[in-house]
Amino acid sequence: xxxxxxxxxxxxxxxxxxxxxxxxxxxxxxxxxxxxxxxxxxxxxxxxxxxxxxxxxxxxxxxxxxxxxxxxxxxxxxxxxxxxxxxxxxxxxxxxxxxxxxxxxxxxxxxxxxxxxxxxxxxxxxxxxxxxxxxxxxxxxxxxxxxxxxxxxxxxxxxxxxxxxxxxxxxxxxxxxxxxxxxxxxxxxxxxxxxxxxxxxxxxxxxxxxxxxxxxxxx
Amino acid sequence: xxxxxxxxxxxxxxxxxxxxxxxxxxxxxxxxxxxxxxxxxxxxxxxxxxxxxxxxxxxxxxxxxxxxxxxxxxxxxxxxxxxxxxxxxxxxxxxxxxxxxxxxxxxxxxxxxxxxxxxxxxxxxxxxxxxxxxxxxxxxxxxxxxxxxxxxxxxxxxxxxxxxxxxxxxxxxxxxxxxxxxxxxxxxxxxxxxxxxxxxxxxxxxxxxxxxxxxxxxxxxxxxxxxxxxxxxxxxxxxxxxxxxxxxx
Numbered sequence: 001x002x003x004x005x006x007x008x009x010x011x012x013x014x015x016x017x018x019x020x021x022x023x024x025x026x027x028x029x030x031x032x033x034x035x036x037x038x039x040x041x042x043x044x045x046x047x048x049x050x051x052x053x054x055x056x057x058x059x060x061x062x063x064x065x066x067x068x069x070x071x072x073x074x075x076x077x078x079x080x081x082x083x084x085x086x087x088x089x090x091x092x093x094x095x096x097x098x099x100x101x102x103x104x105x106x107x108x109x110x111x112x113x114x115x116x117x118x119x120x121x122x123x124x125x126x127x128x129x130x131x132x133x134x135x136x137x138x139x140x141x142x143x144x145x146x147x148x149x150x151x152x153x154x155x156x157x158x159x160x161x162x163x164x165x166x167x168x169x170x171x172x173x174x175x176x177x178x179x180x181x182x183x184x185x186x187x188x189x190x191x192x193x194x195x196x197x198x199x200x201x202x203x204x205x206x207x208x209x210x211x212x213x214x215x216x217x218x219x
Numbered sequence: 220x221x222x223x224x225x226x227x228x229x230x231x232x233x234x235x236x237x238x239x240x241x242x243x244x245x246x247x248x249x250x251x252x253x254x255x256x257x258x259x260x261x262x263x264x265x266x267x268x269x270x271x272x273x274x275x276x277x278x279x280x281x282x283x284x285x286x287x288x289x290x291x292x293x294x295x296x297x298x299x300x301x302x303x304x305x306x307x308x309x310x311x312x313x314x315x316x317x318x319x320x321x322x323x324x325x326x327x328x329x330x331x332x333x334x335x336x337x338x339x340x341x342x343x344x345x346x347x348x349x350x351x352x353x354x355x356x357x358x359x360x361x362x363x364x365x366x367x368x369x370x371x372x373x374x375x376x377x378x379x380x381x382x383x384x385x386x387x388x389x390x391x392x393x394x395x396x397x398x399x400x401x402x403x404x405x406x407x408x409x410x411x412x413x414x415x416x417x418x419x420x421x422x423x424x425x426x427x428x429x430x431x432x433x434x435x436x437x438x439x440x441x442x443x444x445x446x447x448x449x450x451x452x453x454x455x456x457x458x459x460x461x462x463x464x465x466x467x468x
Contacts, residue, residue, distance in 0.1 A: 017243055033338070033354075033393040033403050035270055042392030043269035046401065049389065050276035053399030053456070057283040060457040064290040071297045081301040084294070085311040091460045092318035095384055099465040120361055128387035132463040143322060143384035146368035171463040212467060216321065219373050 094133060097142040097213040101133045103171040105208050106178050108188070111165040112198025116147040118191060119155055122168055123147075125187045129180035131170035135210040137162050142213040158215065174204040277401050284455040291324070323383035323454045327374040329411040330447045332418060334363055336430075337405035337440030353437035355404050357390035359430050360397070363408055364388070366427060370420030372412040374451040378402050381454040398456050405440065409449045418445065 038046070071084040093099040108122065123141055126134055134141040139157045148156040154163045170177055181188050181202050188200050302312035319325050339353035364382055367375050375382040380397045389396040394403065410417055420426060421443045433439040 035273060035394065035401070036266070038266075038392040038394060040265045040269055042394070043266065043273055045391045046394060046396070047269065047272050047276060049391065049396060049399060050273060050280060050401075054276060054280050054283055056457040056459050057280065057287060060459070061283060061287050061290060064287065064294065068290055068294045068297065071294060071301070075297050075301045078304075080304050080308055081298050082305075082308060082311065085298055085302075085308060085315060088294075088298075089311060089315055089318065090465050091458055092315060092322055092324075093465050093467075094460045094463045095458050096318050096322040097384060098318065098321070099467040101463040102466050103462040103464055105462065117358070117362070120365055121358065124357075124361055124387050124389075127385055128389045130459065132385070132460055141384075144368045144372065146365045148369070173462060209466070210463075217373075 095143075096216075097133065097140050098216060100140075100210060100212045101171055102207065102209050103132070104174050105131070105169060105171040105205050106174055106181065107167050107169045107203050107205050107208070108181065109165060109167045109201040109203075110198060111201075113153070113195050114155065114164065114166065114191075114198060115153075116149040116155055118195070119166075119168070120147045122187060122191075125180065126168070126170040126172075126177060129170075129172065129177040131172040131177060133171040133210050135169050136166055138211055140211050140213045142216065144217050160214070169205065169208050169210060171208050171210060174206075178202060178204050273401070280399065287457070288453070288455050323374065323381050326453045327411050327451045329373070329449060330414055330445075331372070331409070331411040331449050332367075332414060332421070333444050333446040333449065334408040334410065334421070335405055335440060335442045335444075336360065336363065336408065339438035339440065349437060352433050353439055354393075355395075355406065355439065357388045357395050359427075360388045360395070360406060360408070362427055362430065366420045366423075367408070367410045367412070367417065369426075370410075370412065370417040372410045372417065374411040376409045376451040378406055379452060381452055383454045383456075385456070385459060398454070409446070409451055411449050411451055414445050418443065 035043070035046075067084055067087070071081045074081050074084070090099075094101055106126075119136065123134055123145075136155070136157050139160055139162055141157065145158050148159070150156060150161050154161040155166060156162065180186065183189075188202055191198070191200055298312060298315070302308040316325075336355045336359060338355055360377060364375055364377075377388070377397045380386075380400050380402075382397075386398055387396075394401055395406075396402065427441075430439065430441050434441040
C-alpha cells in the first residue's frame with residue numbers, strides 16, 4: 001500500500017511539473033509585439049498620430065465632397081469641369097514634385113559630417129511632420145527619390161552628388177515641423193549626439209522656393 | 220533489530236526521491252509567479268481605455284480612406300465624362316491621369332520582387348541588446364524602400380500601404396506606422412519593377428549591410444524573392460497640399 005501511495009504521489013508531482021514546465025516555456029515564448037504591450041506613453045503618441053491623420057482625411061473628404069458636387073453641377077449644365085481639372089492638376093503636380101513650389105516651412109542646415117542613412121531619416125521625419133515638398137540644397141526630393149553617399153562623403157539624391165554643407169528645406173506647417181524636429185529626444189537631438197562635430201541649425205522660414213524634380217522617372 | 224535496520228533506509232529513501240521533484244516544483248512555481256507578476260505590472264490603469272481609443276481610431280481611418288477613395292473615383296468619372304467635350308479638357312485629363320499614376324494614386328500590377336522582413340524568434344528573456352538587433356525597425360523598412368527605388372522600382376507597397384511622396388515610416392514603442400496605419404511584423408514589401416536590377420540592388424554587398432548582418436547573426440527574418448503578378452494598391456490617404464503653391468504653369 002505504502003509503495004503504491006509513493007507512486008501515486010510521484011505521479012501527481014510529475015504531472016504538476018509537466019504542466020508548469022509547459023506553461024513556463026510558453027510564458028517565455030518568443031518576443032512578440034502587440035498594442036497591448038505598449039506603454040501608456042507610446043499609446044498616447046500613437047493616438048495623437050492616428051487622430052491627426054484622421055483629421056487630415058476628414059478635411060480632404062469635406063473638400064472633395066464640395067468639389068465633386070461643383071463638378072457634377074458644372075458637367076450637368078454643360079459648363080465643363082475645366083476649373084476642377086486645373087485645380088486637381090496643380091495639386092497633383094505638387095504631390096508628384098513636378099513643379100517648383102513656394103511656401104512657408106522650415107530649413108535644417110547641416111554643417112559637418114553626415115551620411116545618407118541620416119538624410120533618409122531626416123526626410124522621413126519631415127514627411128511624418130506633414131512636409132508637402134522637400135529639397136536638399138537645390139535638388140528636389142521626389143516620390144521615388146533614393147539617397148546614397150560617394151567615396152568623398154558627398155551625399156547623393158537620385159544619383160546626383162550634393163556637397164555639404166547641406167540645407168534640407170521643407171514646405172509645410174512651420175510650427176508643427178519645427179517642434180517635430182527640435183523636441184527633446186527628437187531627430188535633431190539624436191543627430192547632435194551621434195554627429196558630435198556637426199552643427200545643425202533648424203529655422204522657421206516664411207518664404208521658401210523649391211525647384212521641381214530634375215529628372216522625373218518614367219514608367 | 221534486524222527488521223528495524225532493514226526498514227530504516229526505505230523510510231528515508233522515499234522522501235529523498237521526492238526532494239528533487241519538490242525542489243523543481245518550487246522553482247517552477249516561483250518563476251511562473253514572477254513572470255505573471257511582471258506581466259500584470261504592464262496592465263496599468265490607463266492601458267485599456269487607451270487601447271480602445273487606438274483601435275477605434277484605426278477602424279475609423281479605414282472607413283475614412285474608403286470614403287476618400289470613393290469620392291476620388293466619383294470625381295474622376297465626372298471629369299472623364301466632361302473631358303470629351305473639348306480638346307483643352309481632354310489634354311488636362313490626360314495630364315491628370317499621367318500625374319495620378321506618377322504620384323501613386325492608381326493601382327499597379329506587374330512583376331518584381333517581394334521582400335519579407337520579420338522579427339527573429341527571440342525569447343523575451345534574451346539580453347535587451349540582442350532583442351533589439353533581432354527585431355525589425357522602421358529604419359530597416361526605409362532602407363529596404365531606398366534600395367528598391369535605387370533598383371528602379373516603379374511601385375512599392377508595405378503590407379498593402381502604397382509608398383508615395385508623402386509616406387513616412389514611423390515607429391512608436393514597438394509599433395510601426397506606414398502612412399499613419401498601424402502595423403506589426405511580418406512586413407511584406409511588394410516591389411514592381413525590373414526584376415534583375417532589383418535583385419541586383421538587394422544582392423549588392425554595400426546595400427542593407429546592417430539588415431544582412433543581423434539576419435546572419437541574430438536570425439532577423441529577411442528574404443528577397445522574384446515575384447510575378449504583384450498587385451500594388453493605389454494610395455488611399457490624404458494629399459494634404461495646403462502650404463505649397465506651384466510656381467510653374
